[in-house]
Amino acid sequence: MAVDRGNRLGHGGGRAVVIDAATATEARMHNRAALERDRVERSSETRALPSLLQIDVTGRCNMRCPFCYLAADAKPALRHMSPRLIPLLHPALAAAETVTLYGTGEPLASPHFDDFFLAAAATGARTYFTTNGTLLSPRVCDLLVNRLTYLSVSFSAGDAETFARVHGHDYFDRIVRNVEHLIREKEASGTSHPRLRLSFVAARNTLGNLPGVIRLAERLRCSEGVAVSYLVAYDEKELANIAPNAPEEFREAHAAAGALADSLGVPLAFKAAAPGVEAVPTCQRPWEAAFVRYDGDVFICTESAQHPLGSITTTDFQDIWNGEAAVGFRTAFLSEPYLCCRYCNQCQNKTSVERYAHLGGELWVREVTRLESGCASGGGA
Numbered sequence: 352m353a354v355d356r357g358n359r360l361g362h363g364g365g366r367a368v369v370i371d372a373a374t375a376t377e378a379r380m381h382n383r384a385a386l387e388r389d390r391v392e393r394s395s396e397t398r399a400l401p402s403l404l405q406i407d408v409t410g411r412c413n414m415r416c417p418f419c420y421l422a423a424d425a426k427p428a429l430r431h432m433s434p435r436l437i438p439l440l441h442p443a444l445a446a447a448e449t450v451t452l453y454g455t456g457e458p459l460a461s462p463h464f465d466d467f468f469l470a471a472a473a474t475g476a477r478t479y480f481t482t483n484g485t486l487l488s489p490r491v492c493d494l495l496v497n498r499l500t501y502l503s504v505s506f507s508a509g510d511a512e513t514f515a516r517v518h519g520h521d522y523f524d525r526i527v528r529n530v531e532h533l534i535r536e537k538e539a540s541g542t543s544h545p546r547l548r549l550s551f552v553a554a555r556n557t558l559g560n561l562p563g564v565i566r567l568a569e570r571l572r573c574s575e576g577v578a579v580s581y582l583v584a585y586d587e588k589e590l591a592n593i594a595p596n597a598p599e600e601f602r603e604a605h606a607a608a609g610a611l612a613d614s615l616g617v618p619l620a621f622k623a624a625a626p627g628v629e630a631v632p633t634c635q636r637p638w639e640a641a642f643v644r645y646d647g648d649v650f651i652c653t654e655s656a657q658h659p660l661g662s663i664t665t666t667d668f669q670d671i672w673n674g675e676a677a678v679g680f681r682t683a684f685l686s687e688p689y690l691c692c693r694y695c696n697q698c699q700n701k702t703s704v705e706r707y708a709h710l711g712g713e714l715w716v717r718e719v720t721r722l723e724s725g726c727a728s729g730g731g732a
């Protein structure tokens with residue numbers, strides 16, 4: 352089965368990430384060495400900066416997919432990150448080997464996207480973001496071709512009719528046209544960048560669409576295939592659709608999807624552990640990754656929204672990364688993890704999917720507890 356248990360495009364889960372020649376600078380090599388020491392020693396204080404920097408260029412989106420936290424939240428924060436924050440991000444940008452430009456909204460909805468993208472690309476880091484594809488205009492394609500490393504386009508259905516039902520918008524043909532234009536531009540420029548993948552949110556009511564998305568990835572010549580993540584329930588009506596409530600259905604769907612992907616030569620990656628898929632035991636994000644929200648607040652990840660580490664609007668990034676809150680997060684992570692880590696659905700730590708599979712009747716209560724705790728901060732496209 353063509354399953355990549357790591358996330359090929361983003362963070363390396365439980366594996367040590369080896370810095371590659373394309374992103375190597377002296378500063379990054381030094382940073383990587385310090386990071387590896389602190390990561391291996393599980394030191395709560397660290398001399399290194401994160402190797403993965405996730406910049407949330409906007410909290411806004413032009414869509415409202417019914418399964419997204421933006422649709423569930425009656426008053427979602429609707430802000431773009433100000434380009435005035437770019438200079439404040441420079442120390443972190445210089446050390447990061449990978450910079451991702453998404454978090455809680457649709458990156459291309461930001462009027463400042465170009466500024467953030469060009470600032471990230473100028474550092475020589477790998478760059479990546481996920482988009483819903485609707486705003487991938489010829490102008491944006493021109494900006495991205497041969498500059499952006501990876502691009503992920505969100506499709507939870509492989510045909511127009513199902514897409515409209517699942518995403519609540521009749522945008523399938525427009526998005527496919529946009530991606531096809533990008534492919535033509537890449538070919539005209541003789542480049543493989545940005546390398547493409549499709550991202551699929553697996554829920555009980557979307558599992559039947561996965562084969563269609565795998566076929567679409569083949570049609571759109573997505574070298575990175577399809578990445579499957581799992582629905583996080585942002586309101587109670589979605590609880591029936593999450594994987595823990597139908598483990599057998601998910602197991603069968605995974606097996607069928609794996610066989611189809613193999614037969615078509617399409618890489619298929621499960622973003623988090625799922626029933627029948629072995630989990631990577633330990634999350635590395637407290638050492639390797641930082642998430643900067645649109646308002647400048649810094650977190651370890653999108654799931655740890657209840658534990659801000661500080662704001663780059665008032666404090667230098669380096670001081671935040673080794674400040675009281677960040678050290679406290681790592682200390683807790685190593686001893687008595689916060690609720691977000693215990694019920695995490697975003698990394699390849701022991702996930703709720705695997706955890707809940709053994710809990711039977713308790714799982715409903717636990718998912719509601721996680722919802723009420725505010726652990727889930729948002730998803731992005």
Ligand code: SF4
Nearest residue numbers: 634652654692695698
């Ligand atoms: S919430 Fe999840 S991704 Fe974030 S640090 Fe905890 S285990 Fe890792």
Ligand code: SF4
Nearest residue numbers: 412416419483731732
């Ligand atoms: S899932 Fe993505 S495209 Fe859909 S509303 Fe949320 S951020 Fe927008």
